Amino acid sequence: MAVSVKEVAAEAGVSVGTVSNVLNRPQVVSERTVDKVAAAIEKLGFVRNDAARQLRAGHSRNFGLVVLDARNPFFMDVTQGAQRRALDNGYTVLMGSSDSSLTTEGQLLDLFEEQRVAGVLISPMHSDLSRLWKIRDSGTPVVLVDRGSGDRSFSSVSVNDVEGGRIAAQHLVDLGRKRIAFVGGPQSIEQVQHRLEGAQSIIAGTADAVLQYLPTAQLTVLEGRAVGERILAMEPEQRPDGIFAANDLLALGILQALVMSGSLSVPEDIALVGYDNIAFAESAVVPITTVRQPAEEIGRTAVDVLLREAEAGEDAVREQFVFTPKLVIRESTVGADNAS
């Protein structure tokens, strides 16, 4: 059914080698022949078989990208940035979501290995990078996304999460909040861990401020809503007056629960800070103060690094990019009244 170079060659009255040359290095082929072959391709509707091409090349022109949660707009933005930059260099990006599951993460990596991707971009779950070591040893470059590589053994493009945690906590403290809650989890996700650490460091250095940790199983709106319910059910004297959520989805969920109840108001009773600055944080019931990460730029940069590593091969230099997060202040901490 499918047309192959062989048939194109027959139609154009040339050899298969020539057809291949027309496809890949037209400058070495005479103009007349290029035209003949182009006509044959057009006539027969020939489409290159990428599998055969890859087989010969030994690897594909796809990068594999593993994100923690495809439904989180933050990761969609990262993906978008990566996709575009890759496309500009003749590569495509296969995106998979690990959904914070180690098993799924492994399956995706299996898949990418079978597909012989030209490189792996991954926002890994935890600190055991042995699987990634193996992949790189087999010749496939790996770049960590949204997560630093402690020992610099991998290239990475990340944001300083500890600093992000500090910024958020400091902001709450500056507003005079004393009973701060950190919402997020699982702790096995390093980003969450670091944001918590940052917050802890600020609270520890602040007189009579206390930090309580409200763990969640995932970083979703639904989990956020559940935490909101839990907060509503607390005794007033132990209820937090400032909440730092590990991402905007959680913050959105918490906000929803609080607002729907009608008994607690944001930011008067509870000030709320999120993380990521997804587009929807701005259009929330109460626009959410958040810590901005340059999502698209992270994606773009990660692909750039990967391209360089792929280019360099064996003796590639590891690069560490660390962006600095920025606080975006909105009504969920400062209130519309105070703001204007």
Added chain:
Amino acid sequence: MAVSVKEVAAEAGVSVGTVSNVLNRPQVVSERTVDKVAAAIEKLGFVRNDAARQLRAGHSRNFGLVVLDARNPFFMDVTQGAQRRALDNGYTVLMGSSDSSLTTEGQLLDLFEEQRVAGVLISPMHSDLSRLWKIRDSGTPVVLVDRGSGDRSFSSVSVNDVEGGRIAAQHLVDLGRKRIAFVGGPQSIEQVQHRLEGAQSIIAGTADAVLQYLPTAQLTVLEGRAVGERILAMEPEQRPDGIFAANDLLALGILQALVMSGSLSVPEDIALVGYDNIAFAESAVVPITTVRQPAEEIGRTAVDVLLREAEAGEDAVREQFVFTPKLVIRESTVGADNAS
């Protein structure tokens, strides 16, 4: 660098054919041999080369999915549903976003053809399906997603958009709104066109109700905000008192502009209805009334249909699934006061 079946065969002391059998039909191989081969695979870290496998098979085990906008949570949900169902059947889904550009849509289809995908799922831009005909003629099944196939020449999984438009407009009319605005575009997107038609049919049948069309170039939050500005700038007497936005992103943007201005309130001055029921519609400044589409189910069903077509080959039966949309009423039309 990479280990091939040949080396595994040597290590295990068997032939390559046997290794392949162990991989694909272990039941025809003696248990002892299976163990030997498994040990060799483990020892050498062998990973199947999918390109070679595909080359032989003539097609891959990937489906290609083209959505209109990867950043729209609605399509992410569709993708998620498709991804999961595909994975359960041993397939994977390559997702690409056409970003409402015909050129990009074409590029993605080129890519999918080169990759010899086992099937195409597409939310096509316009009604010229000739490209899709060609793809199907070459033996690759095609299923339209979120869009019916007028003449039933393609299988499709969609939602009745005309009905959705009717529901939304009827709701606004029932609330006593007379000057209705439809926001959305480009009209080349059939879904938008149909929703508009539905709204028109209701308005046409309602005494002294008028419909004005506010076109947009895309269905994004940003465009929505621009429309919001435009509405704010209108003379009060020609300003709409009810808005039907072609999707929730637009609605969110419009809402943002109106609320930020502080001069017009929702729903008192303007009632607002969106479309899709994305998760963020519920957590908006004013929770948005919207028309729900069963996103994940659409994705799942589409893959089911594709699997059946792929199975059946030539003489596949075309299937048309049309879901019925449902109105989800929230404060953007009914107001918190009236609601409780």
Added chain:
DNA sequence: TTATGAAAATGAATCGTTTCAATCACCCGA
């Protein structure tokens, strides 16, 4: 002991593209 058949294992051919050493065509200067 030998014949018989089932089970297991083999290995060559195949998929479609790319690469590269070898060949061919052609022009120019001697």
Added chain:
DNA sequence: TCGGGTGATTGAAACGATTCATTTTCATAA
């Protein structure tokens, strides 16, 4: 007219997994 050189073209080998017709092995019945 011939040799040398350049540019264009050729065709066979290679990539790695799968398939299938063939061969080998082995247990059992005669």
